[in-house]
Amino acid sequence: MELQTTINIVVGLTFALYIGIAIWARAGSTSEFYAAGGQVHPVLNGMATGADWMSAASFISMAGLISNMGYGGGLFLMGWTGGYVLLAMLLAPYLRKFGKFTVPQFIGDRFYSKSASTVAVICLLTASITYIIGQMTGVGVAFSRFLGVSSETGIYVGMGIVFMYAVFGGMKGITYTQVAQYVVLILAYTIPAIFISLQLTGNPIPQLGLGSNLVGHDASLLSTLDHIVTDLGFGKYTTTTAGSTLNMFVYTMSLMIGTAGLPHVIMRFFTVPTVKDARSSAGWALVFIAILYTTAPAVAAMAKTNLIRTITPGVVMQDADPFAKDAAIQYEERPDWMKRWEKTGLLKFEDKNGDGRIQYYNDKTEDADVKAKAEAAGWNGNELTVNADIIVLANPEIALLPNWVIALVAAGGLAAALSTAAGLLMAISSAVSHDLVKNVFMPNISEKGELMAGKISMAVAIVISGYLGLNPPGFAAGTVALAFGIAASSLFPAIMMGIFSKKMNKEGAMSGMLAGLFVTLFYVFAHKGLFFIKGTEYLDLIGGPNSFFGITPEAFGAIGAVVNFTVAFLVDKVTKEPPEHIQHMVEAVRIPRGSKAVDGAH
Amino acid sequence: MEDSNSQGYWKATLALLTRILIIWFAVSFGAGILFADALNGIHLGGYPLGFWFAQQGSIYIFVALIFYYAKKMGDIDRQFDVHED
Numbered sequence: 001m002e003l004q005t006t007i008n009i010v011v012g013l014t015f016a017l018y019i020g021i022a023i024w025a026r027a028g029s030t031s032e033f034y035a036a037g038g039q040v041h042p043v044l045n046g047m048a049t050g051a052d053w054m055s056a057a058s059f060i061s062m063a064g065l066i067s068n069m070g071y072g073g074g075l076f077l078m079g080w081t082g083g084y085v086l087l088a089m090l091l092a093p094y095l096r097k098f099g100k101f102t103v104p105q106f107i108g109d110r111f112y113s114k115s116a117s118t119v120a121v122i123c124l125l126t127a128s129i130t131y132i133i134g135q136m137t138g139v140g141v142a143f144s145r146f147l148g149v150s151s152e153t154g155i156y157v158g159m160g161i162v163f164m165y166a167v168f169g170g171m172k173g174i175t176y177t178q179v180a181q182y183v184v185l186i187l188a189y190t191i192p193a194i195f196i197s198l199q200l201t202g203n204p205i206p207q208l209g210l211g212s213n214l215v216g217h218d219a220s221l222l223s224t225l226d227h228i229v230t231d232l233g234f235g236k237y238t239t240t241t242a243g244s245t246l247n248m249f250v251y252t253m254s255l256m257i258g259t260a261g262l263p264h265v266i267m268r269f270f271t272v273p274t275v276k277d278a279r280s281s282a283g284w285a286l287v288f289i290a291i292l293y294t295t296a297p298a299v300a301a302m303a304k305t306n307l308i309r310t311i312t313p314g315v316v317m318q319d320a321d322p323f324a325k326d327a328a329i330q331y332e333e334r335p336d337w338m339k340r341w342e343k344t345g346l347l348k349f350e351d352k353n354g355d356g357r358i359q360y361y362n363d364k365t366e367d368a369d370v371k372a373k374a375e376a377a378g379w380n381g382n383e384l385t386v387n388a389d390i391i392v393l394a395n396p397e398i399a400l401l402p403n404w405v406i407a408l409v410a411a412g413g414l415a416a417a418l419s420t421a422a423g424l425l426m427a428i429s430s431a432v433s434h435d436l437v438k439n440v441f442m443p444n445i446s447e448k449g450e451l452m453a454g455k456i457s458m459a460v461a462i463v464i465s466g467y468l469g470l471n472p473p474g475f476a477a478g479t480v481a482l483a484f485g486i487a488a489s490s491l492f493p494a495i496m497m498g499i500f501s502k503k504m505n506k507e508g509a510m511s512g513m514l515a516g517l518f519v520t521l522f523y524v525f526a527h528k529g530l531f532f533i534k535g536t537e538y539l540d541l542i543g544g545p546n547s548f549f550g551i552t553p554e555a556f557g558a559i560g561a562v563v564n565f566t567v568a569f570l571v572d573k574v575t576k577e578p579p580e581h582i583q584h585m586v587e588a589v590r591i592p593r594g595s596k597a598v599d600g601a602h
Numbered sequence: 603m604e605d606s607n608s609q610g611y612w613k614a615t616l617a618l619l620t621r622i623l624i625i626w627f628a629v630s631f632g633a634g635i636l637f638a639d640a641l642n643g644i645h646l647g648g649y650p651l652g653f654w655f656a657q658q659g660s661i662y663i664f665v666a667l668i669f670y671y672a673k674k675m676g677d678i679d680r681q682f683d684v685h686e687d
């Protein structure tokens with residue numbers, strides 16, 4: 001069967017499945033709409049959280065980034081999983097005990113102030129919308145590559161599908177759809193990895209394959225990769241760090257606390273029946289996430305190995321000299337997958353020395369030895385540019401796997417992007433309809449009216465994010481990093497202090513959230529432009545790029561969180577302590593007994 | 603619930619959290635970042651150990667930590683008689 005036909009069939013079948021599930025699990029009440037009635041089994045909830053959490057960034061980009069970064073890429077792996085430990089222990093069980101639908105509601109009640117709740121809504125909307133823009137762009141790219149439509153059409157189709165099941169299904173529909181999406185995306189990620197691990201190391205488990213010897217060799221895959229990439233002038237794969245040790249440390253910390261502070265993930269823990277289930281559900285979520293996250297480093301290293309094998313066929317398996325005259329393949333004889341990706345512009349070849357062969361190496365290397373060899377071989381600069389984002393999608397093609405595997409990866413990428421977009425829309429809709437409309441503007445709105453407001457705000461959010469996805473601000477990794485930075489610097493500290501400090505008052509929490517948010521946005525906008533509009537960067541004002549101890553803007557959320565905590569404690573010291581009944585409420589939230597089904601009442 | 607009992611429960615909870623956070627920090631920020639270079643001298647199969655902690659080990663330990671926490675918290679709940687019915 002033609003590759004295109006196979007892709008259409010697989011993607012079509014998975015979509016029919018999602019929509020079918022959404023119709024079967026239609027929501028009737030607000031409780032079902034926002035919290036799936038509070039009755040989802042912890043294992044299923046863990047699976048749904050996994051799909052909710054693993055976005056296009058995890059599925060499509062992460063392994064490609066690790067492939068380029070080597071060891072330093074571990075910051076994504078540790079950051080995006082370690083946050084679950086914080087979430088499970090510091091937030092999830094207490095928020096479940098609190099028993100309301102949304103994060104702003106907790107902040108509003110705990111800090112006895114509608115203004116605090118409104119500040120939380122602002123933080124939540126900023127984080128969620130920036131995050132979702134990236135997802136819609138991802139949906140557009142995946143659709144355009146795999147369905148052969150334009151990226152715009154891809155986004156419209158994606159908007160339509162997300163709208164259907166998010167609006168009609170609510171949290172109940174989304175939860176069960178996400179369970180199906182998890183299954184699709186994890187199969188799509190692991191099956192090609194198993195094939196490739198078998199090909200390279202003879203071990204079918206990628207996590208073990210990465211630590212094994214290459215087929216027919218005495219040397220391990222990683223040590224072979226280390227010497228091949230250093231031969232080509234790249235940093236050593238297993239030790240190259242991300243910027244500096246300090247930057248890697250802060251970056252990892254930002255991702256961890258950002259994970260624990262992202263509202264669409266926190267919300268998932270309102271859907272389980274008890275406090276006990278909220279604790280174990282975070283563990284199950286991490287089990288399902290870890291399956292992908294421990295496979296990703298294998299995918300990364302093996303994709304790098306396969307890429308070098310494709311371009312210089314004898315180098316990996318026969319230890320040939322990459323600088324030998326006929327080591328690299330002729331451009332005319334390149335494999336089909338390279339031709340396919342050249343069309344997208346994400347893979348480029350430029351024959352700089354006119355020898356008709358592809359030279360792939362680091363031409364900016366400091367290594368005099370490599371420079372001398374490259375010069376002696378008549379190389380005139382690196383000739384192949386591979387966008388990190390295509391590594392996972394192209395991986396099965398690079399390894400020459402059958403068509404159905406390629407089709408499955410396409411369906412998996414779409415499942416990852418759509419499920420996260422739906423979860424984020426849910427968080428946005430509940431914040432607007434529940435925490436703004438009902439709480440602030442129309443306290444007497446009926447349950448039916450509130451549901452309608454939720455659906456309308458979801459539709460508006462889809463249109464806004466679709467529009468911004470059509471006209472992306474020109475950055476992708478930056479969007480996701482900002483979302484984490486905002487969550488880390490604003491929501492996480494406020495929730496944590498709300499639980500762990502009985503004396504924290506509304507003045508402290510509000511000034512903390514605002515200070516954390518402001519400092520983070522200030523540093524990020526300095527690098528990326530005001531609201532990401534190109535040309536409005538103000539790097540001079542802060543003294544050049546990464547001027548704060550060499551910390552990159554993506555890593556700055558942790559600093560914002562420190563600012564948040566500090567400001568909150570200072571302000572708390574000089575203002576009135578919270579009323580007696582709030583201190584009692586905090587005590588009640590800390591113990592599991594007396595938990596009841598979540599509701600929206602105030 | 604009595605006041606002293608409530609304080610005891612919270613103290614036990616915080617002690618458990620501290621223990622777990624120390625391990626959480628040690629495997630990721632410690633073994634995976636700060637001491638990765640030193641640990642890379644040791645090998646686990648084909649993996650240098652520091653690299654393994656950063657890209658594999660810390661994740662497995664995180665999963666174990668959450669289940670350990672869930673179990674221990676259940677014990678503490680029952681010990682202080684604050685568990686759900």
